[in-house]
Amino acid sequence: MLRLNVANRLDEAAALHWHGLHLPAAMDGGPHQPIAPGAIWSPEFRLMQKAGTFWFHAHQHGQTGRHVWAGMAGVIRVEDEEEAALPLPRTYGEDDFTLILQDRRFDADLQIPYAPDMHDRMSGLIGDRMLVNGQIGAHLPVDAPRIRLRIVNGANGSVYRLHFAGGEAFHQIASDGGLLPAPVSLTEALMAPGERAEYLVDLTAGAPLLLKAEVFGAESPFAGSVGIREVIELRPRTAHTSAPELPARLVDLPPPAPQTGKTRTFALAMTGMGLMGDFTINGARYDHDRVDFTVPLGATETWVIENRTEMLHPMHIHDVQFRILSRNGRPPQPREAGLKDVVLSHPGERLELRLSFADYADPASTYMMHCHILEHEDAGMMQQFAVI
Numbered sequence: 001m002l003r004l005n006v007a008n009r010l011d012e013a014a015a016l017h018w019h020g021l022h023l024p025a026a027m028d029g030g031p032h033q034p035i036a037p038g039a040i041w042s043p044e045f046r047l048m049q050k051a052g053t054f055w056f057h058a059h060q061h062g063q064t065g066r067h068v069w070a071g072m073a074g075v076i077r078v079e080d081e082e083e084a085a086l087p088l089p090r091t092y093g094e095d096d097f098t099l100i101l102q103d104r105r106f107d108a109d110l111q112i113p114y115a116p117d118m119h120d121r122m123s124g125l126i127g128d129r130m131l132v133n134g135q136i137g138a139h140l141p142v143d144a145p146r147i148r149l150r151i152v153n154g155a156n157g158s159v160y161r162l163h164f165a166g167g168e169a170f171h172q173i174a175s176d177g178g179l180l181p182a183p184v185s186l187t188e189a190l191m192a193p194g195e196r197a198e199y200l201v202d203l204t205a206g207a208p209l210l211l212k213a214e215v216f217g218a219e220s221p222f223a224g225s226v227g228i229r230e231v232i233e234l235r236p237r238t239a240h241t242s243a244p245e246l247p248a249r250l251v252d253l254p255p256p257a258p259q260t261g262k263t264r265t266f267a268l269a270m271t272g273m274g275l276m277g278d279f280t281i282n283g284a285r286y287d288h289d290r291v292d293f294t295v296p297l298g299a300t301e302t303w304v305i306e307n308r309t310e311m312l313h314p315m316h317i318h319d320v321q322f323r324i325l326s327r328n329g330r331p332p333q334p335r336e337a338g339l340k341d342v343v344l345s346h347p348g349e350r351l352e353l354r355l356s357f358a359d360y361a362d363p364a365s366t367y368m369m370h371c372h373i374l375e376h377e378d379a380g381m382m383q384q385f386a387v388i
Helices: 064-070 118-123 374-378
Strands: 016-019 052-058 073-078 096-104 129-132 138-142 146-153 159-164 170-175 178-186 189-191 196-202 209-216 227-236 263-270 279-281 293-295 300-307 313-317 323-327 342-345 350-356 367-371 382-387
Touching: 052 064, 052 146, 052 196, 064 374, 073 096, 073 146, 096 227, 118 374, 129 227, 146 159, 178 196, 189 196, 263 313, 300 313, 300 342, 313 350, 342 350, 367 374
Parallel strands: 096 146, 138 227, 263 300, 293 382
Antiparallel strands: 016 052, 052 073, 096 129, 146 196, 159 189, 159 209, 170 178, 170 196, 209 227, 263 279, 300 350, 313 342, 313 367, 323 350, 367 382
């Protein structure tokens, strides 16, 4: 059993969500589990995840963007025997590094006030300075010939196209919910807010590698990127003749479970240009007192996400790790073929997901599904459901 003690030392209510974990709804840390000022919340549940990189972040009703911007987020690293048996880098701080990527805006006093304007509420709040684990201008001295980077996109509204300045290739070995079936060779990787991925980087040449990010907001499909930022420089201390052989296979991942329950469609739309922006799912903004639908315990369902906007929307589903069946009728790319809890939807795109609901049912407590551009979530692009 895992027990977590969360002490709220703020002068306002706050909530903390365990992003990506499969757990009872009453322990999920969503908007219905606020922690009063001065109180301690102690959720306890059985940790049932595969090895992977998960995280936690603020989820107070209507205040998620502000609280995460101020720093309420962190990483959970889960280990298991299956992953431990593989010849992968896993010595923390030597060849295995966790990087939380965020961008922030600083004022003249070097503070980061949360003051989104209308454009920020539409596109998601994007900073002009890149932070890695809270640092600007980060660099990483390393001795190992190959390293593992566990990357979390912890930004409010930024989608990052990660790439090395010289176009060097790297391998993705895990997505949100754990290891992929096999390493996937890439020269760039798109990561939306809330997504996690694990990458292997070869440093045998002994030359520094500069990781960069082209930054996109929700409006980028018609407005273009907001620029390219330096993320972190990897600085090998020495060259190596070779790196350990990369495993050809990582895990045996079964195909998506056959459907036994409903097919549900979620239409993402904008219905107006109000002060907060009218972001809706199936024509409705989030209502804290409305349960949008219920799912029977034991059901395996297909959820269809139709993006009817001209914006990017990374959609996150609490409690379950899903599988992407298709993008516009085509199977997912290998890097998206594993376990996911966030999926980036593009304008006009139709996504099909397969989800299985097991272990936990509670008609009195709900899970969320929402856009992980936090300004969109706070503006209403969220629904809640109960497993019964």
